Amino acid sequence: MNLKKEFIEYFKSKGHVEIPSAPLIPENDPSVLFNTAGMQPLIPYLMGKKHPEGTRLCDYQKCVRLTDLDSIGDKTHHTFFEMLGNWSLGDYFKKESIEYSFEFLTKVLNIPIEKLAVTVFEGNEDIPRDEVSASVWKSLGISEDRIAYLGVDDNFWIAGETGPCGGDTEIFYFRSSEEVPEVFDPEDERWVEIWNNVFMEYQKGEDGKISELSQKNVDTGMGLERVVAVLEGVTDNYETSIWKEIIAKIEDISGKPYKGNETSMRIIADHIRTSVFISADDAGIVPSNTDQGYILRRLIRRAIRHAKKLEIDTNTEFLEEIAKVVIKKYENDYPEIKKNKDIVLNILKNERIKFNKTLEKGLKEFSKVLKQIDGKIINKDIAFKLYDTYGFPIELTKELAEESGLKVDIEGFNEKFRAHQELSRTSSAGKFKGGLASTGEAEVKYHTATHLLNAALKRVINKDVHQKGSNITSERMRFDFSCDHKLTDEEKRNVEELVNDWIREDYPVTVEEMKKTDAVKSGAEAMFLDKYSDIVTVYSIGDVSKEICGGPHVKHTGELGKFKIIKEEASSAGVRRIKAILE
Numbered sequence: 001m002n003l004k005k006e007f008i009e010y011f012k013s014k015g016h017v018e019i020p021s022a023p024l025i026p027e028n029d030p031s032v033l034f035n036t037a038g039m040q041p042l043i044p045y046l047m048g049k050k051h052p053e054g055t056r057l058c059d060y061q062k063c064v065r066l067t068d069l070d071s072i073g074d075k076t077h078h079t080f081f082e083m084l085g086n087w088s089l090g091d092y093f094k095k096e097s098i099e100y101s102f103e104f105l106t107k108v109l110n111i112p113i114e115k116l117a118v119t120v121f122e123g124n125e126d127i128p129r130d131e132v133s134a135s136v137w138k139s140l141g142i143s144e145d146r147i148a149y150l151g152v153d154d155n156f157w158i159a160g161e162t163g164p165c166g167g168d169t170e171i172f173y174f175r176s177s178e179e180v181p182e183v184f185d186p187e188d189e190r191w192v193e194i195w196n197n198v199f200m201e202y203q204k205g206e207d208g209k210i211s212e213l214s215q216k217n218v219d220t221g222m223g224l225e226r227v228v229a230v231l232e233g234v235t236d237n238y239e240t241s242i243w244k245e246i247i248a249k250i251e252d253i254s255g256k257p258y259k260g261n262e263t264s265m266r267i268i269a270d271h272i273r274t275s276v277f278i279s280a281d282d283a284g285i286v287p288s289n290t291d292q293g294y295i296l297r298r299l300i301r302r303a304i305r306h307a308k309k310l311e312i313d314t315n316t317e318f319l320e321e322i323a324k325v326v327i328k329k330y331e332n333d334y335p336e337i338k339k340n341k342d343i344v345l346n347i348l349k350n351e352r353i354k355f356n357k358t359l360e361k362g363l364k365e366f367s368k369v370l371k372q373i374d375g376k377i378i379n380k381d382i383a384f385k386l387y388d389t390y391g392f393p394i395e396l397t398k399e400l401a402e403e404s405g406l407k408v409d410i411e412g413f414n415e416k417f418r419a420h421q422e423l424s425r426t427s428s429a430g431k432f433k434g435g436l437a438s439t440g441e442a443e444v445k446y447h448t449a450t451h452l453l454n455a456a457l458k459r460v461i462n463k464d465v466h467q468k469g470s471n472i473t474s475e476r477m478r479f480d481f482s483c484d485h486k487l488t489d490e491e492k493r494n495v496e497e498l499v500n501d502w503i504r505e506d507y508p509v510t511v512e513e514m515k516k517t518d519a520v521k522s523g524a525e526a527m528f529l530d531k532y533s534d535i536v537t538v539y540s541i542g543d544v545s546k547e548i549c550g551g552p553h554v555k556h557t558g559e560l561g562k563f564k565i566i567k568e569e570a571s572s573a574g575v576r577r578i579k580a581i582l583e
Contacts, residue, residue, distance in 0.1 A: 001109075003228055004060045004333070007084045010104050011058035016086055019059045019533045021334065025283035025292060025469065027527065027550075033292050034064035034278075038085030039198075039219045041531075044550055045089050046164060046200060046217050052513045052535040055091035060084050060224065062277060062334065066295065072270050073263040075236040076192075079299065080274035082224040090215035094169075097197050097218045098136045101171060105195070109231060113141055115174045117184035117191060121156055121167025122149035126210040127202060130155075133169045146184045154186070157198045157219075164200040164213060171195040173230050194230060195222045238266050246273065249325045253318050254310040264306040271303040272319060272348075276326045279344040280337045282528050283469040284480070286572045287351045293572075300351045301391050314356055319348040335530050355391065362390030366400055373406065380412025387417070442474035445560050445582055448509060448541070448553040449499070452563070453479055453578065454525070455545040456498040460491055467527045468575050476566070476581050483576040487568050499563040506558030507542030511551070514538060524548050 008018050022041035024034050035041060038061035045051040061083045071077040088097065105111045118137050123129035134147050158165035174180045176190040184191065200217040202210050229237045238247060238258075246269045247258055258265055278285050278296045287297035304314050312318050323344060331338035369382055378401050386392035394417075398408050450470050457465045461483060469480040487495075514522075516536045520529070524538045526548035536548045541557060554560065562583040571577040 001231065003109075003224060003231070004082070004084065006108055007104070007222070008058055008060070010108055011056075011086045011100070014056070014100060016056040016058040017053040017533070019053060019057050020531050021059060021061045022531050023283060023336075023528050024062055024064055024277055024281045025285060027470065033066070033295065035061065036063055036065050037061070038063070038083045038221055039087070041550075042087060042219075044552060046087075046219065048090075048215050049551065051089055052537055053533045055089045056087070057089070058084075058086040060333075064274060064278070064295075073267045075238065075266075076226065076229075078225055078237070078270050078274075080270070080277050084222040084224055084227075086218075086220050088218035090217060093201075093216055093218060094132050094197075094199055095136050097199070097220065098133060098169065099140065101195055101197060101220065102137075102140045105171070109227075111173065111230070114180055116142065117146040117148070117172045117174070118142060119148045119150045119155050119170045119172070119186060121169075122151050123167075124152060127156075127167065130167045130169070130199075133167075133199070137169070143182075145182055148184055148186050150186065157200075158204060162204050162206055164202070164217070165204050165210075166199045166201045168196055168198040171197075175230060175235060192226065192230070194227050196220065236262075238262070238269065243269055245325050245329065246322065249322050250310075253321060254307075254312050256310055261310060264309045267306045268303045268310075268322065271299040272322045273326050275299050275303070275348065276323050276330075276337065276344050277334075279347045280334070280340040282336055282340070284572055284575050286347060287354075288572075296347075297351065300348060301355050304352060304355050305391070305393055305396070314352065317349065319352050320345050323348055358390055362386060362392050365390060366392075366397075370404055370406075376406055378406055378408045380409045380416050383408050383410075383413040384416040384420075387413070388420070440474055442582075443472050444552050445554055446472045446477040447551070448557070449477060449560055449563060449580070449582060450479055451539065451541055451545045451547055451549070451553075452499045452502050452557065452560075453477075453495070453580065454481070454547070455541075456495045456502075457481055457483075459498060460494045461487075466525070468571070469527075476579060479578045479580070480571045480575050481578070482574060484574060486570070487576065492565050492568055496563060496565050502541070502544050503557045503560045503563060505542065506556050507544060508556055509553045510540045511553075512538055512540075516548070519548050522546070 012018060022035055026032060026035050026040065032040070038059060039046065051057065062080065063083050064080050066079065068077045069079060072079060086100070105116065106113055120133045121130040129149065137147055138144065155168050155170065156165070157168050170193050172184070172191040173194045174190055175192045178190070181188070198219040200219060201213055203213050204210055225237050225242055228240045228242055232240050234240055237243070247265055250265050250268055251258055275296060278292065285292045285296055287293055287300060300319070303319065307314050307318060327337055327341055327344065366386065369378065378397065383394060383397050386397050387394060394408070394410065394413055398410070401408050454467050466482045467479065468482055471478040513535055516532055516534050519536050519538050524546045526532060532548055537551060538546060539549050539551065539553055540546045560582055563580060564583055565578055565580045567579040569577050
């Protein structure tokens with residue numbers, strides 16, 4: 001069974017329109033490094049903006065989540081995963097949503113009802129207990145003993161600190177060959193969550209007050225990997241058809257069986273699959289020491305370290321060989337995987353060569369450490385430097401130390417490591433907090449300014465300049481574009497003046513919907529054409545700019561103020577970056 005195909009066909013039969021998966025790297029959203037759920041690219045429409053494809057949508061969305069990075073290696077966690085989702089934008093609500101989910105699970109996937117249980121929101125001082133969802137589940141044959149009422153931590157959703165929010169109902173499957181208990185205990189790990197239906201019916205204001213929304217939305221998410229494991233009757237996700245060829249390739253390269261080597265093989269499989277998808281994204285991410293590039297580098301290097309544990313010769317093209325299996329598996333569903341295949345393989349090759357050299361340097365550094373040690377213990381500072389600078393996992397330092405008759409201050413290392421993690425978490429929380437509430441007046445202005453900047457670069461540099469990515473906050477804009485040279489002072493001055501001329505002209509910003517093919521014929525530009533549905537929104541700024549875009553934008557360019565370039569620098573090979581502000 002092709003679960004993705006079955007899901008899309010079912011919801012199409014219920015009047016939903018399939019929309020393409022958005023890119024992994026969010027466009028104009030500083031709140032996260034990667035798209036973490038299917039709803040993320042739909043934020044403007046969940047806020048009330050009209051979607052060109054209507055009020056019923058469905059898709060399969062590629063996602064990356066980093067919260068469980070340390071759990072990768074167990075049976076169920078993945079950094080990259082695919083999320084199946086269906087949405088109602090002010091159309092149907094709880095009853096129909098639950099009925100659709102139930103019918104798909106029991107009639108299309110033939111999951112027995114006796115293996116299902118659900119949770120619903122128990123309510124709090126602001127919002128009543130969700131008896132509506134509970135009564136729908138009962139009407140479908142779910143017994144009261146199989147319905148658990150849980151609180152805000154489990155069954156309530158809000159992105160960020162303010163904005164649309166509401167209770168949800170989660171559907172669980174009993175993943176065990178043992179007899180199914182009559183009473184559902186959410187703490188019993190044999191019950192695995194397979195689907196989550198979020199009901200956005202409230203708004204949390206800046207003052208903390210909860211009010212009802214005029215447009216009530218449904219947002220659902222079903223993890224493909226987890227449900228395939230359920231359907232194929234396995235408790236290890238990596239034993240499903242999704243991973244079969246990838247694990248087999250690792251077994252072939254290492255000459256070792258999966259059984260007994262599960263942890264390292266799962267990490268290699270997961271990290272290479274994720275690295276392929278990040279590298280193939282049209283945003284042009286390459287390994288670096290910041291943001292998405294840092295994550296990509298960390299994933300590739302961790303895969304290499306675990307390959308060494310399996311005694312794979314890391315000077316061979318093992319990474320690329322495994323990546324080719326991943327590419328073949330996904331290239332028909334995601335066009336960018338096929339289009340950017342050579343880029344992906346080059347990134348993996350270059351990082352592998354670079355890290356092998358770093359490891360060699362690390363081993364030399366370790367030899368120096370041996371000569372400097374006073375006593376029989378490698379202290380926490382040395383252990384952490386080997387980890388942080390040379391990529392040595394503590395296990396490798398411990399192993400090398402034991403070979404030399406030394407011990408490592410593991411406890412001290414763990415203290416430093418926890419402090420490092422806490423610092424990373426704190427900075428990430430500050431840098432990426434936001435969500436539905438993060439599109440304010442300032443962001444809207446900057447969003448419009450990116451269109452003017454794009455148009456100005458085409459006129460000043462050349463018409464083949466194209467946007468490669470952007471990142472907007474309420475304080476500044478960052479714009480990446482294809483360009484083979486550092487901009488001269490004159491070029492920067494001309495770009496800045498041109499944008500400000502257009503702002504002074506106070507051009508109207510107009511919007512229209514049309515077929516994607518007609519939009520392209522009319523000269524409208526798009527950063528990632530594949531991500532858009534067949535019907536698109538086109539924003540025009542006078543006769544200066546015409547782009548396919550999700551918005552939002554100002555009504556007239558005169559609202560923007562004065563545009564000023566703060567910095568122009570390299571982003572990656574063939575890509576430059578401009579940071580600018582509106583005064």
